[in-house]
Amino acid sequence: xxxxxxxxxxxxxxxxxxxxxxxxxxxxxxxxxxxxxxxxxxxxxxxxxxxxxxxxxxxxxxxxxxxxxxxxxxxxxxxxxxxxxxxxxxxxxxxxxxxxxxxxxxxxxxxxxxxxxxxxxxxxxxxxxxxxxxxxxxxxxxxxxxxxxxxxxxxxxxxxxxxxxxxxxxxxxxxxxxxxxxxxxxxxxxxxxxxxxxx
Numbered sequence: 001x002x003x004x005x006x007x008x009x010x011x012x013x014x015x016x017x018x019x020x021x022x023x024x025x026x027x028x029x030x031x032x033x034x035x036x037x038x039x040x041x042x043x044x045x046x047x048x049x050x051x052x053x054x055x056x057x058x059x060x061x062x063x064x065x066x067x068x069x070x071x072x073x074x075x076x077x078x079x080x081x082x083x084x085x086x087x088x089x090x091x092x093x094x095x096x097x098x099x100x101x102x103x104x105x106x107x108x109x110x111x112x113x114x115x116x117x118x119x120x121x122x123x124x125x126x127x128x129x130x131x132x133x134x135x136x137x138x139x140x141x142x143x144x145x146x147x148x149x150x151x152x153x154x155x156x157x158x159x160x161x162x163x164x165x166x167x168x169x170x171x172x173x174x175x176x177x178x179x180x181x182x183x184x185x186x187x188x189x190x191x192x193x194x195x196x197x198x199x
Contacts, residue, residue, distance in 0.1 A: 035141075035144040035145035035146070035147070035148030035149040035151075035152065036145075036148040036149065036151060036152040037152065038141055038144055038149055038152065039136070039144075039148065039149035039150060039151065039152025039153040039154075039156070040152035040153065040155060040156045041152075041156070042136055042139065042152075042153055042156070043132075043136070043153050043156045043157055043160060044156050044160070047190065047194075048099050048100060048103060048190075048191070048194045049099070049132060049135075049160075050160060051103040051107070051187045051190045051191060051194075052099065052102040052103045052106060052128060052132065052187075052191075053075070053132075053157050053160035053161055053164070054160050054161075054163055054164040054167070054183075054187065055102075055103060055106035055107055055109075055110065055164060055184065055187045056071050056072060056075050056106065056125055056161055056164060057071075057072055057160070057161040057162060057163060057164020057165040057166075057167075057168060058110055058164040058165070058167060058168040058180060058183060058184060058187075059071065059106055059109055059110050059121070059125075059164075059168070059184075060072055060161075060164070060165060060168065061164065061165045061167075061168020061169055061171060061180070062110055062113065062115075062168055062171050062180060063115055063118070063121060066118055067118050067121055067122075068165060068168075070118060070121075070122055071121060071122060071125050071161075072158065072161035072162070072165065074122045074125050074126050074129070075125050075126070075128075075129045075132075075157065075161065076129070076154045076157045076158060076161075077129075078125075078126040078129035078130060078133065079129040079130070079132050079133035079136070079153075079154070079157060080133060080150055080154060081130070081133060082129060082130035082131065082132065082133025082134040082136075082137065083133040083134065083136045083137035083140075083150055083153070084133075084137060085130070085133070085134055085137060086133065086134040086135065086136065086137020086138040086139075086140070087137040087138075087140055087146060088137075092130065092131070092134045095131050095134050095135055095138075096135075096194075097195065098128065098130075098131030099128075099131045099132055099135060099194070100191050100192075100194035100195035101128070101191065101195065102128035102131065102132070102191070103187050103188065103190055103191025103194065104188050104191035104192055104195060105124070105128070105188075105191075106124075106125075106128070106184075106187065106188075107184045107185065107186070107187035107188025107189070107190075107191055108184070108188050109124075109184070110180060110181055110183065110184025110185075110187070110188075111181050111184040111185045111188060113177075113181065132157075136149075136150075136153050167179075167180065167183060168180055
């Protein structure tokens, strides 16, 4: 059984393995390479996405049960809905601003140890997920399989959430709480850099 102590190492190894997998391992190169790989790498290669998705896991761990599992489930589900909106061309205003603000706001929630009700937390996370999903949907390559692309970015998002949760479990110790809140500060500053165009 995987211990909490070994979870970050396991997640890192899993992420590296997935990134190094070649398209030749797929059933069909076009569907996998043009859809799944692009979908999987899209959130990981965008630091604004990484910051927000890790923040969801961090905040969930900070809030404890049931938020520790509810927030990382709400985000990809609503994100998939946002992706459909993007694929269909339904207009959503200020997408890049919404993505940057997600890192700022979620980071500040962690910094200030904000503990709203689980439903308020889920609605806030879901709101930001729409912007992230919409960005994924509008950037779907024309030749890509939409289902494979969606599966890729949902799996990558889940791994980023798990990374945040693994780090967030440090809140069990007083020094760990400082580390987690400090990580929230870094995420919030990164969001400000995205928001102001400095990154």
